[in-house]
Amino acid sequence: MPRPRSAAPSATPSSSPSAASERGDTRLGPVRHSPDAEAAFAPAAVAVDGGFWDARREVNGRVSIPQGPGLLESAGNLRNLRLAAGTDKGEFQGAYPFVDSDVYKWLEAAAWQLARTPDGDLADDVARIVSLVAGAQQDDGYLNTWFQLLKGGERYLDLRWGHELYCAGHLIQAAVAHHRATGSSELLDVAVKFADHIDSVFGLPGSGKPLDGVDGHPEVETALVELYRETGEHRYLDLAGYFVDRFGHGLLGGEVYCQDRVPLREATNVEGHAVRQLYLLAAATDLAVETGDGGLRTAAERLWEAMTTTKTHITGGLGAHHDEEDFGDPYELPNERAYCETCAAIASVQWSWRMALLTGEARYSDLVERTLYNGFLAGVSLDGERWLYVNPLQVRDGHTDAGGDQSARRTRWFRCACCPPNVMRLLAGLEHYLASGDDGGLQIHQYVTGRYTGLLDGTGIVVSAETDYPWQGTIGLTVEESPADRPWTLSLRIPQWCGDYRVRVGDSVYDETDAPVTDGWLRLERTWAPGDRIVLDLGIEPRLTAADPRVDAVRGCVAIERGPLVYCLEGVDHPGGGLDDMVLDTTRPLAVKHRPDLLGGVVTVLAAGRRRNIADAGWWPYRTADAGAGDDGQPADEPLELTAIPYYAWANRQDGSMRVWLPTS
Amino acid sequence: MPRPRSAAPSATPSSSPSAASERGDTRLGPVRHSPDAEAAFAPAAVAVDGGFWDARREVNGRVSIPQGPGLLESAGNLRNLRLAAGTDKGEFQGAYPFVDSDVYKWLEAAAWQLARTPDGDLADDVARIVSLVAGAQQDDGYLNTWFQLLKGGERYLDLRWGHELYCAGHLIQAAVAHHRATGSSELLDVAVKFADHIDSVFGLPGSGKPLDGVDGHPEVETALVELYRETGEHRYLDLAGYFVDRFGHGLLGGEVYCQDRVPLREATNVEGHAVRQLYLLAAATDLAVETGDGGLRTAAERLWEAMTTTKTHITGGLGAHHDEEDFGDPYELPNERAYCETCAAIASVQWSWRMALLTGEARYSDLVERTLYNGFLAGVSLDGERWLYVNPLQVRDGHTDAGGDQSARRTRWFRCACCPPNVMRLLAGLEHYLASGDDGGLQIHQYVTGRYTGLLDGTGIVVSAETDYPWQGTIGLTVEESPADRPWTLSLRIPQWCGDYRVRVGDSVYDETDAPVTDGWLRLERTWAPGDRIVLDLGIEPRLTAADPRVDAVRGCVAIERGPLVYCLEGVDHPGGGLDDMVLDTTRPLAVKHRPDLLGGVVTVLAAGRRRNIADAGWWPYRTADAGAGDDGQPADEPLELTAIPYYAWANRQDGSMRVWLPTS
Incomplete structure (x- = not known):
């Protein structure tokens, strides 16, 4: 399978133990290709100097x-x-x-x-x-x-x-x-x-x-x-x-x-x-x-x-x-x-x-x-x-x-x-x-507040970024350094979960139509100059996600997601009962609430649901399927406000129930 | 908690090691109460001399x-x-x-x-x-x-x-x-x-x-x-x-x-x-x-x-x-x-x-x-x-x-x-x-072809039974021995799964109305005489069974049951594909088919279903829940005849897929 040979790795010429660190190579890291590598x-x-990951790393x-x-x-x-x-x-x-x-x-x-x-x-x-x-x-x-x-x-x-x-x-x-x-x-x-x-x-x-x-x-x-x-x-x-x-x-x-x-x-x-x-x-x-x-x-x-x-x-x-x-x-x-x-x-x-x-x-x-x-x-x-x-x-x-x-x-x-x-x-x-470079430019894989540095023909490319991602979908990028009069491509990953984005380059705004994504990348080829501004807006509305029907474990359920975050419910946010009997109402809209006070600062997603009142059916939990259809004799369900938190933040308050997949009926 | 003292155990008076077997006590078994037992x-x-269990025991x-x-x-x-x-x-x-x-x-x-x-x-x-x-x-x-x-x-x-x-x-x-x-x-x-x-x-x-x-x-x-x-x-x-x-x-x-x-x-x-x-x-x-x-x-x-x-x-x-x-x-x-x-x-x-x-x-x-x-x-x-x-x-x-x-x-x-x-x-x-006795008579817990023997005031009660249970719901019982002029109760367990039964005693037929079940027992008190005939008919139509909604693993599924038998599908009966993509159509009736040739002789249950054609969604099996609603762009499902066999008989032909719980949508 032929693949393009990369010029970029050749820009890191040393293969001696000491040279890499001596010359202050910024491509330090646990994965660094050798000069002979066959990778593009x-x-x-x-x-990284701010934002979500900076806090976790601190x-x-x-x-x-x-x-x-x-x-x-x-x-x-x-x-x-x-x-x-x-x-x-x-x-x-x-x-x-x-x-x-x-x-x-x-x-x-x-x-x-x-x-x-x-x-x-x-x-x-x-x-x-x-x-x-x-x-x-x-x-x-x-x-x-x-x-x-x-x-x-x-x-x-x-x-x-x-x-x-x-x-x-x-x-x-x-x-x-x-x-x-x-x-x-x-x-x-x-x-x-x-x-x-x-x-x-x-x-x-x-x-x-x-x-x-x-x-x-x-x-x-x-x-x-x-x-x-x-x-x-x-x-x-x-x-x-x-x-x-x-x-x-x-x-x-x-x-x-x-x-x-x-x-x-x-x-x-x-x-x-x-x-x-x-x-x-x-x-x-x-x-x-x-x-x-x-x-x-x-x-x-x-x-x-x-x-x-x-x-x-x-x-x-x-x-x-x-x-x-x-x-x-x-x-x-x-x-x-x-x-x-x-x-x-x-x-x-x-x-x-x-x-x-x-x-x-x-x-x-x-x-x-x-x-x-x-x-x-x-x-x-x-x-x-x-x-x-x-x-x-x-x-x-x-x-x-x-x-x-x-x-x-x-x-x-x-x-x-x-x-x-x-x-x-x-x-x-x-x-x-978080980022990669090839002989055509710089690819930003993950969005953080900080500086992305690539090399093009031995000259540095530096792009700074500021973002409140993943809480907000806006990423502001500024070209800080660029080779003069040499066009190159700034590639921005449009996440697989994102169905709706816009990008502004200088004063021009583009959407899916005029700045299409190919293979997950939004490629902006320009002769960039220091001070050039790019603003990427990723649509980050909360969404309900379903699984392939062969995933038996989550049949009849959806998950709440927002941006790259998977959400979950925790029992502690739903007093008066647990989560085993909850049902999500998918016909009511999801809402978001910024909660700087909660779990180090998160955006919660609010949803409407109800708590099933399950009639006591005796000692055997299985019954003929059409018996009791129409909820005859079942007590009425109770309305339940659902508060979803990011999954990564669960189990930080007290032991209790949690669920990612939410029954819908 | 006061309980009636039983006279029956007192009818087995020996507590010496040899006496029990010497006197030919028919109550041999792994659970035999002592004379002092506080059980009713x-x-x-x-x-057991015929029928389903006799074959397994053979x-x-x-x-x-x-x-x-x-x-x-x-x-x-x-x-x-x-x-x-x-x-x-x-x-x-x-x-x-x-x-x-x-x-x-x-x-x-x-x-x-x-x-x-x-x-x-x-x-x-x-x-x-x-x-x-x-x-x-x-x-x-x-x-x-x-x-x-x-x-x-x-x-x-x-x-x-x-x-x-x-x-x-x-x-x-x-x-x-x-x-x-x-x-x-x-x-x-x-x-x-x-x-x-x-x-x-x-x-x-x-x-x-x-x-x-x-x-x-x-x-x-x-x-x-x-x-x-x-x-x-x-x-x-x-x-x-x-x-x-x-x-x-x-x-x-x-x-x-x-x-x-x-x-x-x-x-x-x-x-x-x-x-x-x-x-x-x-x-x-x-x-x-x-x-x-x-x-x-x-x-x-x-x-x-x-x-x-x-x-x-x-x-x-x-x-x-x-x-x-x-x-x-x-x-x-x-x-x-x-x-x-x-x-x-x-x-x-x-x-x-x-x-x-x-x-x-x-x-x-x-x-x-x-x-x-x-x-x-x-x-x-x-x-x-x-x-x-x-x-x-x-x-x-x-x-x-x-x-x-x-x-x-x-x-x-x-x-x-x-x-x-x-x-x-x-x-x-x-x-x-399979059966028990107390000072009021004989309780038949499980139905087999054979002879049930109790003791009443030292006199034997013998009831013979003939049945093709669990394939058929009819159990024919004949009183073979009974104390003269002494009424006693023949108690027949009406299984928890059975919603419909009839019993004939001699020429009289009774149903739920005139021979009610109390605590799972149909109690027939008579002065029985040898030759008396009782025929119990248990409704044994195949049924679809659903679980308590808290059993997350089977949400959106039903199981097929018939009489005491739980059924399952096996891949070997459904050529041309597996079972992961099957769906049961609950609106179509179930049918039964006696298959003496299959698995030592079973009754199969036939159902209508379909095989989902799941569109290739790329590398990620989760998608926004409302996208593709109405099956837009989904290939049409294919009809699929489902053949269910008793669960006990699975894995007797070849390795392959099997499932008890069947998705309904």
Whole structure:
């Protein structure tokens, strides 16, 4: 499948470890193509300095990330590293072989945070923990405290569940971030040493390597691609390619859970453990970018479309089952038992962003937007202190659960603490997922208040933006820097949910007719000059959304959405009863109400509804369908004013019922 | 709560181990009240000799039960016993500490089978396996091969998960059955020795017993009550009462899964692991029967009603979650992820039958009937060779699963093989759950072809029955024996699903007006004489059934039922596509078709429907609700003839889709 070669990546010529950070390249981030990449689009730099995401990131930087070291200390993760280094005494603490990865994910988050807002205390914490990691590494590069401390140092005997390469992957990702953000190579040296060790162990039969295998949890694959990008060492890319193509060949017993049922290139839909599937697909996409592998690209495109069409919740949440944390069947999208692990939302953003960079198609960023504002952001409380591992779309009246990680109640930390530091790292590095550039101009994927910076023939393009998005649909853009006398295209993503927009360029106003959207992009080609103003107005009226009729779980229901936000009802806003008996009246208009006092400031959506009075039918809740038709003998329903809040803000006041999908009859 | 004392139990005066079987008491069975019981109703004997259940039991006796020893040998269960006895060499085989219970459940099944159809080979197998069990028992009575072989003989250190008392319970149940059915006390002696050991270990603080605790999986409690009934030893009843009341006090860490969150007497709804909950409730009901404990009775009545009203699937299936195998929230009754473990259906029958005997209320047998014909019977294939552990109400088009015990595909045996021998024992002893007697006469709870035998003032009442139920609604009854000149009441249960019946007694015909049903019973008091004929006609037209609107999972759907049978569609009957896109037309009448050629002979229900043609909406399956209203641009639907089969018979032809609840729009 031929694709245009991009000139943009060639504008970032360095492949040596230090050059990228030394020359102040603004394209720092967790996804940076190598100079040889076969992608049309490269990430563009964005500085977020106000608005919705700035507020969420402020809490992340002020509360969540600084709490990390204390939580990692009390959960034992840091002491395990000291035990492995021989500098502390005691017992290994932690229930899983992947506890080290919590530390690495936190380090990655802290690195992105330091790059934006240098802070002495945080820098000290990072330096201290980097030293702990380095101290725990074994002479030959291996590092995993579980196996070093509990398994007598035996390695790679349980690749299905051992998570050794998974942890290595997070270590490498953290090291790349640390190097890009701080210029220090201390952690990168650890990562390189570990990667070299892995490369000396794993390979095809006949390669002379002792072990042909893959890790039960993909993650090292994307990390190795990034390490290749950071160091220029092609062995790491080759190793990532080897791993990706060795899934599906029975090395993990053929388990679908571990992505081993079928090779990715032959798969027809996403399956198995959701996070595992998505990390593997992100790696496949990275490889397609770097190697031009059309087979991997075709598979990734096919699987992305199958996933969105049949296995994605309206919130962008992924994963239908608590049991196995896996995808369900097509259109199996339950509400109260939606799993929608926070980590799966993060993995989906990571994969879709890579797909956007590979293809330039706006739909991938449509899903990124939906996921960020809904399925992802619900994972952290507004105060940055409590977390959701699973993100259900419904909590029933009188809900009880046994607590624990998979509770529908926010929790301070988890026994399996994968999600909190994963949220931290995505929020801290969020600016890396918002815009791209190619040799024709700049593409704005996500709208934030801040500055978008691209490069065109080595000259900077800077566009500043101001917006109250997602509360308002107006985005004001100003060209700050532009090459003189060189036309280029400013591409604005018109979100998939938006049926109505206008754009003003200078004094001219255009709508769908005279500024059409192609493939999700509104492309404005001009010879831009500093001071040029563009105002995009996205119609953001609240709307009722229905699902494909094959989604059995929501038959007879609609959801309220406004802009990119999915809304929900919470019991706390509807006193005098729960939500199990509510009905939405779809014939009455929706209204919006700005509530600066509520949940950190939200726009609520008000709707008319009623509360069903359900007659006591005795001990059996099923009855002949035509009996009682016409509501004979049923008590009259009671009117009920419905107040919907953004889904991401649920569970921030008190425990209680919640629902996204609202019955209409 | 005062209840009438029954004279009937006093007619079975013996409390010595041997007397019951010696005098040929026909009230053999897994639930037999002691002479002191505070229950109004005692089980009545039934001989099933034709019709629906006779056919299922014939397969059970000819195929399923005889295969047991071979399967238990190959799965390692029998060798584990030999290893514990020191008569064989090798490694313990089995993944769970409760593998011994598979043997005991099979022994119980085989005992009931022998009582009905003596068979030399089966008798030999039973004798051989009884010897294996006896040989494995330790000198002080303890017996659990997992702990004896793998844990160095350490005992009762992990009551949450150890299942030692659970296994003891199944051993005791098997021993009681073996004694009642064969008169042999060989296994009963083992059980008594084990029970005495348990009684020497467990007790309240201050009782002088070393351990205050309960087993994480209730089962020993009902068994101890039965052992008391069989031996007359009151200590066993006291021990059962101690155990039942020690749940809910934190002895198991307060885990809801293990029934330890709250004492049963204070609970407001069923919760936690479904089988554990139901076995505990069966024991509480047995205790209420034997001791007249009004608090336990009140709790059991409250919890039964809460369960049926809010947590029971239309099939009688119980348990909403794969994860934890537990009950969900009220009205959380999913379809494709219904757990509905076969063992939970069995436990529900056992509990409800005890409730029927305690209270005399017909509704308990309504649930027994529904469960037997649907949620229970689906657990075994028509050929008696393959099993379902979970019983979903929907399998989607293109369903995939990872196989294993919880697969929606029938399986030859399970790693956790709790269900198959549990099915065998219920089928083999089914005659014990069908009728009761009190001092006023005979109550027929379930309609079968055969002979119902009660006792009145020491004189036999015998009523024979002939019926093609559930395919036909006509039950012909003949009084065969009756005390002379002594009026008594023949009570016929009019099923909760039946809105229309007639009864003919001799030449007189009565309907709802002149033979009213009170509390589910049609009571015919006469001075009956041998030869008297009664013909009951239950209206059995197929019907559409809807659920309480709070059951979100089935909004906009109905189920097809006929008589006690729940129906389903299977993909195999609807070629040219799956079932995910089907719609039922509720305005067209249902038709029935007798199909002696199909699935061992069933009545199918035919309905009109259509197959939706769903326009390709691109990659996102959600759209604004009012867009496309009126089906603009939607391709026309295609007519579809729907063929529904009884749910119990699904998954007997080929893998494929299935659904009980049918969308209507």
